Amino acid sequence: MSAADDRSEQPAGSAAPLIAVRMQGVSKWFGSFQALNKIDLTVRRGEKIVVCGPSGSGKSTLIRCINQLEPIQAGSIVVDDIDLGAGGKNVQRVRREVGMVFQSFNLFPHMTVMDNCILAPMKVRNAPKDEAIATARKYLARVHIPEQADKYPAQLSGGQQQRVAIARALCMNPKIMLFDEPTSALDPEMVQEVLDTMIDLAEEGMTMVCVTHEMGFARRVADRVVFMDHGEIVEVAPPEEFFERPSHERARLFLGQIQRTHKPVPE
Amino acid sequence: MIRAFGWGEVLFIVWALRWTLALSAIAFIGGGICGLAVALARTSTSRALRLVTTGFIRLFQGTPLLMQLFLVYFGMSIFGLGIDPWAAAAVALSLHAAAFLAEIWRGCIEAIPPGQNEAATALGLTWGSRMRYVILPQAMKIAVAPTVGFLVQLVKGTSLAAIIGFTELTRSGQIISNATFQPFLVFSLVAGLYFVICWPLSFLASRLERRLARATAR
Ligand SMILES: Nc1ncnc2c1ncn2[C@@H]1O[C@H](COP(=O)(O)OP(=O)(O)OP(=O)(O)O)[C@@H](O)[C@H]1O
Ligand SMILES: [Mg+2]
Numbered sequence: 001m002s003a004a005d006d007r008s009e010q011p012a013g014s015a016a017p018l019i020a021v022r023m024q025g026v027s028k029w030f031g032s033f034q035a036l037n038k039i040d041l042t043v044r045r046g047e048k049i050v051v052c053g054p055s056g057s058g059k060s061t062l063i064r065c066i067n068q069l070e071p072i073q074a075g076s077i078v079v080d081d082i083d084l085g086a087g088g089k090n091v092q093r094v095r096r097e098v099g100m101v102f103q104s105f106n107l108f109p110h111m112t113v114m115d116n117c118i119l120a121p122m123k124v125r126n127a128p129k130d131e132a133i134a135t136a137r138k139y140l141a142r143v144h145i146p147e148q149a150d151k152y153p154a155q156l157s158g159g160q161q162q163r164v165a166i167a168r169a170l171c172m173n174p175k176i177m178l179f180d181e182p183t184s185a186l187d188p189e190m191v192q193e194v195l196d197t198m199i200d201l202a203e204e205g206m207t208m209v210c211v212t213h214e215m216g217f218a219r220r221v222a223d224r225v226v227f228m229d230h231g232e233i234v235e236v237a238p239p240e241e242f243f244e245r246p247s248h249e250r251a252r253l254f255l256g257q258i259q260r261t262h263k264p265v266p267e
Numbered sequence: 268m269i270r271a272f273g274w275g276e277v278l279f280i281v282w283a284l285r286w287t288l289a290l291s292a293i294a295f296i297g298g299g300i301c302g303l304a305v306a307l308a309r310t311s312t313s314r315a316l317r318l319v320t321t322g323f324i325r326l327f328q329g330t331p332l333l334m335q336l337f338l339v340y341f342g343m344s345i346f347g348l349g350i351d352p353w354a355a356a357a358v359a360l361s362l363h364a365a366a367f368l369a370e371i372w373r374g375c376i377e378a379i380p381p382g383q384n385e386a387a388t389a390l391g392l393t394w395g396s397r398m399r400y401v402i403l404p405q406a407m408k409i410a411v412a413p414t415v416g417f418l419v420q421l422v423k424g425t426s427l428a429a430i431i432g433f434t435e436l437t438r439s440g441q442i443i444s445n446a447t448f449q450p451f452l453v454f455s456l457v458a459g460l461y462f463v464i465c466w467p468l469s470f471l472a473s474r475l476e477r478r479l480a481r482a483t484a485r
Binding site for chain 1: 380382383385386387388389390391392393396400401404405408
């Protein structure tokens with residue numbers, strides 16, 4: 001049994017929830033501006049969701065609510081059977097199970113790659129240092145940069161930094177991974193190495209919610225594409241259907257725009 | 268009776284330097300500890316904490332240090348704590364330093380990109396761990412130069428403690444000046460001693476600042 005299997009396939013009898021994320025009637029305001037309007041979205045365990053939509057449509061806000069980087073004002077979010085609204089230590093418990101990768105990497109610049117990777121396992125999960133280092137080496141090898149462990153983030157290329165960020169999140173053994181435009185800040189020649197890492201992760205059975213406009217990635221990996229506009233989910237469909245026959249005019253307009261600005265990514 | 272301004276008098280003044288240094292050190296350490304707490308409260312998510320600490324900072328930045336010394340000095344005697352120039356000077360200068368250091372350090376904490384805190388939060392780190400391992404180590408680097416710069420202000424500020432009768436460098440100068448009627452000579456010496464302490468600190472601060480500017484330009 002590989003490491004990926006024991007993450008996605010729980011032994012029979014254990015109560016692993018089949019629903020990874022359930023958002024019901026989620027609304028979010030920034031002051032008087034409504035950024036999310038009654039969002040309903042259910043992500044099954046092992047499912048890969050790609051979220052797309054025009055700038056300002058609420059994509060980042062949506063995924064940031066899942067680990068409560070943004071608090072919500074209405075509705076409910078349950079992650080891995082933990083109700084975020086129920087207070088107590090639930091937010092903390094959810095964050096332990098949910099990894100996040102940001103557009104701007106957000107590596108800790110004053111720490112080596114290795115220290116970036118072992119900080120949270122040691123401080124949050126109380127892992128012994130040698131165990132945390134072993135885990136970090138495993139994931140750095142998996143994102144194909146085992147030799148960079150002792151470097152500082154500034155010494156790495158953008159693509160390498162983003163792969164370290166993915167490894168850092170994986171070191172917490174998350175059940176769900178969130179990606180917020182992980183390739184948008186990268187030079188074009190580095191996009192594919194990060195997408196490949198994400199594809200590997202998807203094939204290992206990770207539950208993933210990815211905000212991205214990389215349509216090649218969406219077609220290859222996504223189970224469903226969620227299209228957002230003005231803080232609402234306008235359309236949810238499998239990728240072939242969404243890209244070939246979008247049922248909403250706004251989605252058609254959006255697809256027309258990104259096909260003009262994005263070169264298709266070779267598969 | 269007029270005394271001559273001889274070696275004994277010079278030594279008396281130079282020896283009083285130790286009280287200036289001691290008071291500076293106490294105010295810097297006390298102010299540093301309180302200042303860090305205030306800076307953390309000022310950047311926290313709690314509105315009440317932010318309001319209270321902002322008020323504290325505004326109050327101490329908006330009134331002269333001399334008034335702060337007076338208020339603590341006379342306040343202590345009103346509240347039955349007796350008249351003690353040492354304690355009053357230490358408390359007033361510590362509070363003064365706390366307010367200014369808090370404001371300097373708040374700026375340094377806020378200069379750290381929000382993504383750092385978000386990434387640490389997403390990893391499940393608690394507020395304490397985020398501050399200790401992620402935010403403060405980065406903020407400290409940019410805080411060093413302005414902090415040393417403020418230390419210079421603080422050393423010079425201790426001279427006001429002379430007015431409430433605390434015998435540090437300036438007060439010992441006054442004493443000798445009154446006895447020798449050589450105020451120009453005496454206060455030249457006093458000023459020279461302040462300069463000997465402050466100039467190397469200013470020099471250090473500007474060097475650290477240049478070094479940081481080079482490091483961030485890269
Ligand atoms: N902290 C904030 N304060 C106020 N308004 C905000 C804040 N964060 C986001 N918004 C607003 O909420 C809306 C949704 O923002 P969000 O970042 O979720 O959009 P997005 O779909 O991710 O866009 P992009 O493609 O540009 O990243 C935008 O109009 C934005 O201006
Ligand atoms: Mg966004």
